[in-house]
Amino acid sequence: MRFYRLLYYNLFKIWLKRKNEVNIAHINSVISITLLVCVNLLSIPLILMALFNLKLSFLPEADLSMKINLAVGMITLGIINYFILGRKKQHIKIVKEFSSYKEDYGKTKLYTIIYITITLLIPLYILLFTSPNK
DSSP states (O other), X not given: OHHHHHHHHHHHHHHHTSGGGGGGHHHHHHHXXXXXXXXXXXXXXXXXXXXXXXXXXXXXXXXXXHHHHHHHHHHHHHHHHIIIIISHHHHHHHHHHHHTOGGGHHHHHHHHHHHHHHHHHHHHHHHHHOOOOO
């Protein structure tokens, strides 16, 4: 859970650098972490399909109930993330916890950027460069 809070803190610090979005940086951080977790969860079947050379089922081919379930799941995860990370009390606690790590901030920011890059590149690589059996 510490990594999750640290990821939130680093995303918050990144969003704070956007001058026009300082007031909502904590909300942007919650949305960002929710999207990253969703991409990670959706990457699991993609990785399994690529490893076992199975047919990929793309979202446009999915039925409406599957799309609704995915949307409800993402919204639910976002609400849970907001209550765990983004509410004022938890947000202040997280900022206090990690603001003392100024000397390590560069290293943890690098880890955050690497995590985001890997999270986004895995499904892209699978979708673009693997050819499952049809």
